[in-house]
Structures are given as C-alpha cells and as structure tokens.
Amino acid sequence: KAGVTQTPRYLIKTRGQQVTLSCSPISGHRSVSWYQQTPGQGLQFLFEYFSETQRNKGNFPGRFSGRQFSNSRSEMNVSTLELGDSALYLCASSLGTLQTSPNYGYTFGSGTRLTVV
Amino acid sequence: EDKVVQSPLSLVVHEGDTVTLNCSYEVTNFRSLLWYKQEKKAPTFLFMLTSSGIEKKSGRLSSILDKKELFSILNITATQTGDSAVYLCADSGSARQLTFGSGTQLTVLP
Numbered sequence: 333k334a335g336v337t338q339t340p341r342y343l344i345k346t347r348g349q350q351v352t353l354s355c356s357p358i359s360g361h362r363s364v365s366w367y368q369q370t371p372g373q374g375l376q377f378l379f380e381y382f383s384e385t386q387r388n389k390g391n392f393p394g395r396f397s398g399r400q401f402s403n404s405r406s407e408m409n410v411s412t413l414e415l416g417d418s419a420l421y422l423c424a425s426s427l428g429t430l431q432t433s434p435n436y437g438y439t440f441g442s443g444t445r446l447t448v449v
Numbered sequence: 450e451d452k453v454v455q456s457p458l459s460l461v462v463h464e465g466d467t468v469t470l471n472c473s474y475e476v477t478n479f480r481s482l483l484w485y486k487q488e489k490k491a492p493t494f495l496f497m498l499t500s501s502g503i504e505k506k507s508g509r510l511s512s513i514l515d516k517k518e519l520f521s522i523l524n525i526t527a528t529q530t531g532d533s534a535v536y537l538c539a540d541s542g543s544a545r546q547l548t549f550g551s552g553t554q555l556t557v558l559p
Contacts, residue, residue: 336491365546375492375537377546388545420490429545437483437497438547442490 334359336425336441344447350411353444357404357425363387364406365438366398369420378421381406382429413448420445451476451542455550463558466528470553473520476542482521483547484512485537492537495523528557 337356345351357364366378377390381400398408404425410417424438452475462468474482481499485492496505498514498521505512509528514521525532535554539547 367547367549374551375539375547375549377548380546390546422490422492424547437494439494440485440491445490 336423336439338421338423338441338444340444341442342445342447344449345413346449347413347415349413350409351413351446352407352409353421353423353446355406355408355423355425355441357406357423358439361425361427361439362404363426363429364400364404365424365426366406366408367422367424368392369422369443370418375422378408380429387429410446415448418446418448451540451548453538453540453548453550455536455538455553457553458551459554459556461556461558462528464529466557467524467526468528468555470523470525470536470538470555471520472522472538472550474538474540474542475519476540476548478542479516480541482514483539483541484521484523485539486534487537487552488534495536525555528555530557530559533557 339354363382365380367375369375379398380388384400395411400406420443422443424440426438454473456471481497483497484495496512503514509526511524533556535552537552539549
C-alpha cells in the first residue's frame, strides 16, 4: 500500500512569503502529525490532527498553522517566513492519536525541504 | 517536559563490527519508546518498546528497554555499509507527542 506522501519535495521561498505543505496519510490512517527537523534542534513536534481536529500543538509561533480534511489529508501553512524556518518538514500518519493509541506507531513521509532566502 | 538524550552523537565503525547506541529518557508518564532509522529523509520505524515488550529483535538489530534505569539500547551486529544512517529514539510519554533525541550518526566503512 502507498506510504505517506508529502508534496512538494522541495521549496524555495523568500522572507515574508507564506507557504503551504501537503501530506497524504496512509489509507485508513486518521491521525497526521507534523514535525520540523533542523540540524540544531533536531525533530520538533508542530501539531497533530485527528478527524479534522487539532489534538495537540507544539511550541511554535502562531505563524505555523495546519488543518485536516475529511479524507485525512493535511496541510500546514507557514506565514511571514523567516530564515530560521528553513528546515525539513516531516509528517507522520497513524491509525489513532498518540494519546488514545500510543502503541500504534507512526509512519513518516519523505518530507518537504523548505529553504527560505 | 519529557527529555530524550542519545549517545554517542556520532560513531564510525568498519563493516562487521558490532555497535551499541544509547538512549536515556526522562518522562513523567512512560508509554513507549521508539527507534527510527533515518537515511536521507523519511525516518523508518525499527522498534517500539513498551512496558509489556522490553526486548525486540529483527535480524541483526535488537533493542532492549530498562524501565528502572530509564534507558534503551539499540544493538547492530555484523554491521554493513547499508546500516549507515542517523538512528533516532523517541518517547511517546505524557506530552501527547513524540519527543525525539538528537540522534546518533552511524557511519559504517567498508
């Protein structure tokens, strides 16, 4: 079966712009989580969506937002881009949320590499 | 706040060597500890260790969890160049998110 699909693979944006990243989970998975990965901070949690509702949010500014659609696909949006937003953005899908189904495990996509110049 | 610390940060070995990667954690409410392998982009799942499953093995890879001492190790025997990757451990504790360590960069030389 198809894995987690993230588009686009690469993006280059200028400071001040906004960007939207997309994540299609594994078929049947209803939970989508987003992570930011940078060399200095490692993998950091952004947010988790389940059944179109945000279930948990990490310590990121309000410029980072997301949503989930009825087919479980998710988008994340970053507005007013800053140089420090350059990172690999990973999404992961699971059957259930981490809180209610902690032992399901997560499958990650290949990520979107965002470069802000 | 959950905390996960991995060591060493990097490791260089030769093919055939055995390596041990360490992961210590501080969590308020332990649920599970996960190991991932990240070669280029997508971290790929290796093991999940829980209170009811403290030892896992798959081929040349094995992992154990010590709940008393709050650490886990990942062992790789007879290493191959294809094992070169960043190995990440993460806990799914009380924070309702995966908290990752900084990873161990393993390089296996031919």
